[in-house]
Amino acid sequence: MDIEYTNSKVEWTYNGESVEFHIEGIEFAYTTKDYVRLEVYHKGGFEYYYLSFSGKEICKYDRNGELVIFTASREQEIKHNSIKGVTILENRIYVITDDNAIFTYDLEANHIGEIQAPAGYVYERFIDVTGLGVVCMADPTYADQYGRVDYKFEYDFDKNEWEKKSLAY
DSSP: OOEEEOSSEEEEEETTEEEEEEOTTEEEEEEOSSOEEEEEEETTEEEEEEEOTTSOEEEEEETTSEEEEEOSSOEEEEEOSOEEEEEEETTEEEEEETTSEEEEEETTOOEEEEEEOOTTEEEEEEEEOSSEEEEEEEOGGGOOTTOOOEEEEEEETTTTEEEEEEEOO
């Protein structure tokens, strides 16, 4: 999907229809397989917006820990200590926090649960994979022979556990 943006507008075509979203301070915009993501500079810091392909706001967050989920009837604010990243997968919003947990919410802002990091690892960021994927930093005792400690993991929802996939570069 092609996307074009300026400092105040992002636009794309979805299902043959032109879609526009207006907000001041757009620094970067891109699409993933599931949504449009905007990085917006606002009040001295960045806010990260997630939009459906039809242009509906799904959620936004800032690094200071404020998450806003735009439900069908209201904006629901949720406060965390700090947020490292957000991803959306199959109508679930996943939020990595400095608490070394991924908090899961549905699109109506209901807290569904938490996913702990693999033992001996700390969450760093989400990665784009078919399912839920992250990069984690290992405790130095888990380093390989070259001292590398960053690894990719994918979540197995059937087993409710992380599967270590490879080193992250």
